[in-house]
Amino acid sequence: MSEFVSFKIDGKQCMGRAGEYITEAAERNNIYIPTLCDYKGTAPKASCRVCTVKVNGRVMTSCTTPLQEGMEIENETAEIQDIRSGIIELLFAEGNHLCPSCEKSGSCELQALGYRFRMMVPRFPYLFPVREIDASHPKLIKDHNRCILCKRCVRVMKDEKGRSFFAFYKRGAKLEITIAPELADKITDEVAQQAMDVCPTGALLKKRKGWDVPVGKRLFDMKPIGSEFEQVK
Amino acid sequence: MSSVVSGVLQEYGNDAGRLMDILLDIQAENGYISDEDITGIATGLDMSTADVEQTVSFYHFFARKPMAKYNVYLNNSAIAVLMGREKIAEAFERESGCKFGEVSEDGLISLEDCADIGMADQEPAALINGLVFPNLTGFLVKELVRDMRKGVSVDELRAHGLGDGMNNSQHLKATVNNNIRKKGAVIFSEYQAGSALDKVKSDRMSPEQLIELVKQSGLRGRGGAGFPTAMKWDFCRKAQGEKKYIFCNADEGEPGTFKDRVILTERPRLIFDGMALAGYAVGAHKGILYVRYEYMYMKHYLESVLTEMRNEGALGKKVNGIDGFDFEIRIQYGAGAYVCGEESALIESAEGKRGEPRDRPPFPVEKGYRGMPTVINNVETLCSVAKLVTNGVEWFKSLGTGQSTGTKLLSISGDVKYPGVYEVEWGFSINDILEMSGGDPATVQAVQVGGPSGSCVGPNEFERTISYEDLSTGGSMMVIGEQHDLLQDVVLNFTEFFIDESCGSCSTCRALAVMYKKTLEKVLSGGGRRKDIDAMLSWSPIGKASRCGLGQTAMNPICTSIKNFRYLYEGHIKNANEQYEGGFDIAKAVADSCEVVGRRPNL
Ligand SMILES: Cc1cc2nc3c(=O)[nH]c(=O)nc-3n(C[C@H](O)[C@H](O)[C@H](O)COP(=O)(O)O)c2cc1C
Ligand code: SF4
Ligand code: SF4
Ligand code: SF4
Ligand code: FES
Numbered sequence: 001m002s003e004f005v006s007f008k009i010d011g012k013q014c015m016g017r018a019g020e021y022i023t024e025a026a027e028r029n030n031i032y033i034p035t036l037c038d039y040k041g042t043a044p045k046a047s048c049r050v051c052t053v054k055v056n057g058r059v060m061t062s063c064t065t066p067l068q069e070g071m072e073i074e075n076e077t078a079e080i081q082d083i084r085s086g087i088i089e090l091l092f093a094e095g096n097h098l099c100p101s102c103e104k105s106g107s108c109e110l111q112a113l114g115y116r117f118r119m120m121v122p123r124f125p126y127l128f129p130v131r132e133i134d135a136s137h138p139k140l141i142k143d144h145n146r147c148i149l150c151k152r153c154v155r156v157m158k159d160e161k162g163r164s165f166f167a168f169y170k171r172g173a174k175l176e177i178t179i180a181p182e183l184a185d186k187i188t189d190e191v192a193q194q195a196m197d198v199c200p201t202g203a204l205l206k207k208r209k210g211w212d213v214p215v216g217k218r219l220f221d222m223k224p225i226g227s228e229f230e231q232v233k
Numbered sequence: 234m235s236s237v238v239s240g241v242l243q244e245y246g247n248d249a250g251r252l253m254d255i256l257l258d259i260q261a262e263n264g265y266i267s268d269e270d271i272t273g274i275a276t277g278l279d280m281s282t283a284d285v286e287q288t289v290s291f292y293h294f295f296a297r298k299p300m301a302k303y304n305v306y307l308n309n310s311a312i313a314v315l316m317g318r319e320k321i322a323e324a325f326e327r328e329s330g331c332k333f334g335e336v337s338e339d340g341l342i343s344l345e346d347c348a349d350i351g352m353a354d355q356e357p358a359a360l361i362n363g364l365v366f367p368n369l370t371g372f373l374v375k376e377l378v379r380d381m382r383k384g385v386s387v388d389e390l391r392a393h394g395l396g397d398g399m400n401n402s403q404h405l406k407a408t409v410n411n412n413i414r415k416k417g418a419v420i421f422s423e424y425q426a427g428s429a430l431d432k433v434k435s436d437r438m439s440p441e442q443l444i445e446l447v448k449q450s451g452l453r454g455r456g457g458a459g460f461p462t463a464m465k466w467d468f469c470r471k472a473q474g475e476k477k478y479i480f481c482n483a484d485e486g487e488p489g490t491f492k493d494r495v496i497l498t499e500r501p502r503l504i505f506d507g508m509a510l511a512g513y514a515v516g517a518h519k520g521i522l523y524v525r526y527e528y529m530y531m532k533h534y535l536e537s538v539l540t541e542m543r544n545e546g547a548l549g550k551k552v553n554g555i556d557g558f559d560f561e562i563r564i565q566y567g568a569g570a571y572v573c574g575e576e577s578a579l580i581e582s583a584e585g586k587r588g589e590p591r592d593r594p595p596f597p598v599e600k601g602y603r604g605m606p607t608v609i610n611n612v613e614t615l616c617s618v619a620k621l622v623t624n625g626v627e628w629f630k631s632l633g634t635g636q637s638t639g640t641k642l643l644s645i646s647g648d649v650k651y652p653g654v655y656e657v658e659w660g661f662s663i664n665d666i667l668e669m670s671g672g673d674p675a676t677v678q679a680v681q682v683g684g685p686s687g688s689c690v691g692p693n694e695f696e697r698t699i700s701y702e703d704l705s706t707g708g709s710m711m712v713i714g715e716q717h718d719l720l721q722d723v724v725l726n727f728t729e730f731f732i733d734e735s736c737g738s739c740s741t742c743r744a745l746a747v748m749y750k751k752t753l754e755k756v757l758s759g760g761g762r763r764k765d766i767d768a769m770l771s772w773s774p775i776g777k778a779s780r781c782g783l784g785q786t787a788m789n790p791i792c793t794s795i796k797n798f799r800y801l802y803e804g805h806i807k808n809a810n811e812q813y814e815g816g817f818d819i820a821k822a823v824a825d826s827c828e829v830v831g832r833r834p835n836l
Contacts, residue, residue: 046592047738052778059778064592079774086775087740094744123768124748125755125816149737159281167283168587168737170290171570173747175737180281182272 005069010076022062022073023051032226033075034084034113036200037150038063047151050087050113053080081117088113089122096128096145103210104202106218110148111201112225137179139192139207147203149175156198159186165195177203234273237262242277249278250603252288252585256295257566265296291587291736293347293569294526301336301343303381305329306360310349310488311685311726312646315717316356324371328378342381348571348730349488350527353646353711354412354653362387363529365409399498404534411495412653415669417640418632419620420613421656426502427545429510429619430553440470443514447618449626451638456482456574456611457683457707458782462618465608468598469515472606477517479508480583480602480609483524484567484574487684488730489709492642493612495654497524497531500616501538505562507615509552510622511608512560520562521602523579526569535564571734575781576609577601578736589736590781611707613642633659637700641708645670648677648714663695663704672712679719679798684709685727686786688793689719719794720801725753727790735783742784745776749791756805760816763809766802770795 005018009031016025021044026033036048046061053062054074062073074080091110099105131144153166154177165187169178179187187195192206215221241258245251252274259270266289275282289295294306307313307322322333325344331337333344352358355367364387366377380390388406395401396410413421433443448463469477481504485493496504508520524531539562542548552560565583567573573582577591580602601607617639621629630638637659643666646652650671657669663680666672680690682699683706690697690704697704713723728750737743752769755761769791776788795802803809820834827834 044592045738046780047740049739049741049778049780061592061780066594083775083778086772087778090740090744090748090775093748094740123772125751127744127747127751148740149743151738161279163279163281164284165281167281167287168291169283169287170737171587172735172737173732173743175743178283178286180283182275183281183283 005067007067007069007071007073009073016067018068019066022053022055022060022065022067022071025067026062026073026075027229030229031075032229033062034116034226035063036109036113036148037152039152039156039198042152042155045151045155047149048087048091050084052083052087085117085119086123088117089119089124091148092119093122093124093126094129095148096131098145102146102202103205104146104199106215106221107213108202108220109200109225112220115220116225131176135207137184137187137207139187139189140179140195141205141207142177142179143203143205144176145203146201147177148201149177150200152198152200153177153195153204157191157195159183165191234276235269238270238273238277242274247277248585249280250584252278252285253565253568253582255585256289257568260295264300265298267297288585288587291570292526292567295568302341303387304343304345304362306345306347306350307333308348308350308352308356308358309346309726310353310356310730311681311723312349312353312489312711313356313358314722314726315647315713318357320371321357321359321369321374324374325378328375342378347569348733349486351485351491351494351525352409353489353491353644353709355410356646360527361390363526364388364391365407365527365530366391367409399534402534404537405498405531407498407530409494409498409530411498412651413495413499413656414645414651414653415655415657417642417656417658419629419640419656420496420500420503420616420642422620424500424503424620424623427506427547427553429506429622430513430547430555432622433510433513434553434555440514440516443510443622444470446622446626447514450621450629451636452614452617452621452629453637453701454611455613455617455641455707457487457686457705459701459705462610462614465598465610466511466514468596469517469606469608472599474604474606476519476603476605477512477515478602478605478607479511479515479517479520480576480579480607481508481520481522481612481615482574482576482579482609483522483528483612484571484579485525485528485612486571486574486734487686487707487709488727489646489681489684489711490644490707491646492644492654492708494528496612496616496642497528497535501535502542503616503619504612505538505542506547507610507617507619508562509548509560510618511610511615513552513555513558515606515608517608518559518561520560521565521583522562523565523567523573523583525573526567529566532564532566539564570736571730572736572781572783575783578781579609580607587736589738590783592780613708634698634700634702636702641699641706643699643708643710645710645712647710647712648672648717649712657699659700660698662698663690663710666699666710667695667712670712673714676715677712678715678717679713679723679794681709681711681713681723681727682706684711685730685790686782688789689724689797690793691797694797719798720753720757720805724790724794725750725757728753728787731783731787731790735787739779739784741775742779742781742787745772745784746787748772749788753791755816756802759805759807760818761802761806762811762813762815763803763806764812765815766795766799766806 014029329342336343358367400407573588578588
């Protein structure tokens with residue numbers, strides 16, 4: 001096991017293991033850094049940028065930056081929080097998020113961050129893109145309106161040979177998620193459920209079962225995102 | 234699996250890391266990549282088809298449908314627009330009978346847009362089946378299309394004139410011109426092939442001594458970021474790894490830059506010797522020259538130079554007779570993606586993947602190509618090393634300014650009499666540059682320094698100098714005359730360029746650039762408010778939180794032009810004091826909704 005080192009988050013003295021990601025080290029110290037694309041147990045690919053912090057004055061993503069002795073990390077400064085709420089607003093304005101009609105509502109990480117950052121009206125113009133809902137797959141619905149391209153499904157969901165069920169397609173503003181057609185029959189009910197759980201939003205939904213968690217029992221109904229750390233404070 | 238696919242897969246040892254070459258070869262053979270090819274590749278490489286498709290769909294020049302016999306990609310960069318690209322586009326449409334994005338009915342000609350192709354000194358220009366056709370005129374287009382109808386081969390189409398210098402040589406036969414307007418001491422002075430390595434040998438220079446020499450010279454990277462070259466090499470030398478790699482970055486995608494094209498044409502040996510020196514310094518045995526797809530016309534030529542070097546013992550075992558130093562070079566082509574010039578995206582691409590930049594740390598010098606320590610340097614940087622080793626540190630330091638030693642190649646384009654490549658010592662001012670290139674200070678509206686990702690500078694700053702201390706640049710200088718609409722033709726064009734070229738991975742790059750475009754368009758259409766201008770400035774820190782330089786600078790065209798040309802933006806604001814939202818056109822909204830329900834608007 002690697003050695004313990006000391007570092008600071010917003011001036012608070014903390015201890016963590018050298019080389020672990022800043023997100024992990026913060027968690028160890030009961031400090032919440034918001035994340036969206038990060039997924040425990042899978043190599044990070046900092047795509048959402050929500051976990052942005054300043055490390056010794058430089059803008060970095062905490063899900064990919066290994067901890068080093070003496071780091072001075074800015075987490076909840078006005079500057080950083082404004083970047084983060086800007087990013088969340090960007091994600092809402094980029095897609096079509098009609099929460100009341102979304103099955104993931106209440107358990108959606110994007111929505112939960114919207115609440116946490118008290119988003120009212122995004123500072124950006126809504127793009128209202130025309131995007132597809134693909135229900136052709138026997139087990140899964142893929143709703144591009146809600147996909148934030150966090151790449152979790154691509155990174156996590158592999159078959160026994162390591163081949164990807166999901167992949168990116170195209171680039172830039174045209175980027176979207178596809179499913180490998182020849183692996184479609186390997187997507188069993190369990191795999192479909194896993195994909196739905198991996199997805200932070202309502203972009204991947206398992207077919208033939210829905211709305212089975214009643215309001216009040218959804219993931220963030222009683223415990224807003226990030227509150228697990230803050231209660232300890 | 235088709236025999237083409239199985240043959241190509243076999244050639245690359247079924248190595249998924251060579252997917253780019255596999256795709257390029259299949260496309261070269263069949264003209265496009267079919268569904269069947271994708272399935273064949275996926276099976277052969279043990280990937281899912283979605284995995285293969287994810288690489289294919291990333292690059293602009295991979296075709297998934299059968300193409301026409303002649304495929305025209307017409308550059309739509311800002312400089313091309315300034316130089317009359319629209320007229321050429323109309324001529325192509327008129328002569329071929331099809332629109333951009335289409336194939337002509339007889340399947341003969343297809344028309345597509347593409348981003349800057351590295352020919353800003355000879356625009357409008359197009360790629361036709363991979364070959365460059367610069368300096369297009371309406372007349373030339375007519376002739377080209379007429380010849381296509383006659384079935385003249387693409388090779389013969391270029392008969393209307395080969396370029397200067399090596400462009401005219403047996404292996405190149407290119408219609409491109411070098412346009413070298415000023416030769417300086419470092420890059421374009423004479424170079425005796427192999428002499429840098431001879432010097433290493435005769436002086437019995439150790440790798441550490443070589444790095445020290447480069448350090449003494451003060452050489453910094455010419456690719457834009459200006460990182461000290463010796464420091465990069467030293468990190469890589471000290472990094473742990475079974476193998477090490479040297480990359481030469483010849484992706485040259487920044488619109489308005491074309492100096493690497495000219496070095497590749499005129500000084501390939503200087504580049505390859507520079508790569509070998511880097512290899513010797515860090516302990517690498519393999520070098521990869523990554524070249525943008527747009528320079529495919531140089532492939533045979535560059536390969537022939539490498540073959541010659543192998544024959545001479547300048548590559549292979551015991552390079553130049555230096556004991557224990559083996560070095561090989563291969564060429565890796567891209568397939569149309571500006572972001573692949575970013576060093577970690579370049580590595581991903583060379584590994585057969587999408588050109589998505591990596592999160593850093595780790596940096597390439599620790600974990601680069603195939604996970605091994607890797608040095609990536611710009612073409613011009615490596616050439617400078619070869620020259621300074623040959624001619625000595627003192628000589629090199631005598632050129633330039635205190636902190637910026639040596640020379641810099643400038644790619645000057647736009648509204649000047651003599652567009653082309655100029656090798657100057659660091660420290661030139663923009664005024665000097667305009668004078669040198671025949672720009673008229675009285676009618677120049679702005680100079681875009683360092684390409685779209687750089688800054689848009691107005692006459693009040695023309696005294697500023699080109700140096701690491703002041704205006705640091707990879708060398709692109711686009712001169713924009715007062716007759717052009719700066720915001721519409723240049724700033725909007727650059728913003729769209731970033732939208733098209735973003736890899737899409739970071740939300741802050743993918744989506745923010747679109748927001749910028751929307752808001753700029755709102756201002757240009759007269760629906761903007763003053764607060765929209767300030768809002769665009771205020772979004773900048775969000776974009777700066779992106780992973781790579783592309784997203785971090787995508788707001789520069791707008792933000793630097795607001796700073797230096799705010800009056801142009803203000804000129805579009807109709808009611809300067811209005812606070813309410815202005816982008817909403819009620820008459821249009823009523824008309825739209827009436828149309829949906831089948832009524833006639835009564836406004
Ligand atoms: C979007 C983007 C595109 C780039 N394109 C190029 C390029 O075409 N050529 C180049 O040499 N460097 C390019 N760079 C810079 C490289 O990442 C890298 O800094 C450079 O190749 C290092 O070489 P040097 O130290 O010799 O300058 C680009 C950077 C970014 C962010
Ligand atoms: S994915 Fe989340 S944010 Fe989007 S509509 Fe569903 S609940 Fe709302
Ligand atoms: S489908 Fe879900 S997990 Fe996959 S990229 Fe989109 S939001 Fe992320
Ligand atoms: S900044 Fe843009 S181009 Fe760079 S990694 Fe992020 S999305 Fe890709
Ligand atoms: S959680 Fe770190 S970038 Fe998304």
